Amino acid sequence: xxxxxxxxxxxxxxxxxxxxxxxxxxxxxxxxxxxxxxxxxxxxxxxxxxxxxxxxxxxxxxxxxxxxxxxxxxxxxxxxxxxxxxxxxxxxxxxxxxxxxxxxxxxxxxxxxx
Numbered sequence: 278x279x280x281x282x283x284x285x286x287x288x289x290x291x292x293x294x295x296x297x298x299x300x301x302x303x304x305x306x307x308x309x310x311x312x313x314x315x316x317x318x319x320x321x322x323x324x325x326x327x328x329x330x331x332x333x334x335x336x337x338x339x340x341x342x343x344x345x346x347x348x349x350x351x352x353x354x355x356x357x358x359x360x361x362x363x364x365x366x367x368x369x370x371x372x373x374x375x376x377x378x379x380x381x382x383x384x385x386x387x388x389x390x391x
Contacts, residue, residue, distance in 0.1 A: 288333075289329045337352070337353055
């Protein structure tokens with residue numbers, strides 16, 4: 278995990294509405310419209326929050342066809358555990374440094390150095 282990924286994860290759970298979404302999804306898989314009704318959120322606002330949660334890997338959305346051929350999006354929680362301590366921070370900083378070194382090495386191998 279990089280610092281960017283850690284910050285995206287923390288930002289995803291760092292909002293009251295997204296915590297409410299996680300709480301509802303802990304009860305089980307649900308259709309997006311039903312989730313919006315339960316949370317008293319507009320669907321566009323809900324989709325914005327779901328997008329952040331999906332990018333962080335906390336929820337998964339699946340499209341399914343209803344009996345009458347309509348596409349329906351269902352959302353469910355992905356298994357996750359969030360634990361952040363000093364070791365986590367140090368590990369992501371090391372990962373950032375390793376990736377930066379690998380990137381600079383890859384760029385430097387194709388040309389001349391100054």
